[in-house]
Amino acid sequence: MARAAISLAAATACLIPATPAWASVAPLSQAAPGGHNPAGDNGTVKIDGQEFEDKVDNQPHVTCDFELEFFNFDTNQAADITLTAQPPSGKDKVVWSVKNRIISTDPASGAENDHDEVIKLSAKDLDLASLTAHPKHGYHLKLDVDLVDGKSSDAKHKVFWLAPCETPGTPTTTPTGGETTPGESTPATPGGDGGGDGGGSLPITGVAATSIALGGLALIGGGILLVLRRRRDNITFTS
Numbered sequence: 001m002a003r004a005a006i007s008l009a010a011a012t013a014c015l016i017p018a019t020p021a022w023a024s025v026a027p028l029s030q031a032a033p034g035g036h037n038p039a040g041d042n043g044t045v046k047i048d049g050q051e052f053e054d055k056v057d058n059q060p061h062v063t064c065d066f067e068l069e070f071f072n073f074d075t076n077q078a079a080d081i082t083l084t085a086q087p088p089s090g091k092d093k094v095v096w097s098v099k100n101r102i103i104s105t106d107p108a109s110g111a112e113n114d115h116d117e118v119i120k121l122s123a124k125d126l127d128l129a130s131l132t133a134h135p136k137h138g139y140h141l142k143l144d145v146d147l148v149d150g151k152s153s154d155a156k157h158k159v160f161w162l163a164p165c166e167t168p169g170t171p172t173t174t175p176t177g178g179e180t181t182p183g184e185s186t187p188a189t190p191g192g193d194g195g196g197d198g199g200g201s202l203p204i205t206g207v208a209a210t211s212i213a214l215g216g217l218a219l220i221g222g223g224i225l226l227v228l229r230r231r232r233d234n235i236t237f238t239s
Contacts, residue, residue, distance in 0.1 A: 041147055041156075042073075042074075043070060043077065044070070044156075045156040047060070048066065049061070049067075050066075056112055060161060062161070062163070064122055064163060064164065065122045065165075066120075067118050067119065068119040070116040070117045071112075071116060073114075074107065074108050075104060075105065075108075077104045078100050078148040079103050079146060080099050080145075081101055081146075082096070082144045083096040083142070085131050085140070085142075086159060088132060088134065089140040090130065096127065103117040104117060122165065123163070123164050124165055133164060139163075140159070141162055143160070
């Protein structure tokens, strides 16, 4: 009797349709609210220089203007982003940073197909005053991206070289050939041509001055003698 009952139960169990394996898995929308956000910190960070392109490639040498590009991060993922000097340019000096910056507003969908946030920067935006620039490559910097509430303690890193921005020079022109800028005069130079008062002649000194003085005295003396002679000629004698 017992054996008959066991056989009947086994036969009944065989008649129950098998439940598909996928039926026991929660829908994707329940497993990852807001879309397909796979487990782990799956995003990618890249450095992009001019000419800027929206693809996953890294450029370790950029000039003046550059971009921090984020790919394949989860919805509303935030990060603390820091740029720090690296030897030989400097050590552990923060040249730029931002806290709790949203780097993605949509679900992760694969790096190539999920271009998230882009942060445009210039060498002029960074505190590079105390750093030492390499004569060819510029400044050696490190990018650290620490995810806020990330699923792991590992940060995203990139090391790159940044050439400084060119500063346009201000040419200076020195007038030549005696030319001066309108509205300006040429200052007199003591002892040189064009210096002193009286239209640019040199002051008379030394032997020349003595000769002129003696000549003047002679003329005065001659004039006095001429006056006395005329007076003498005009005297009339009577007896």
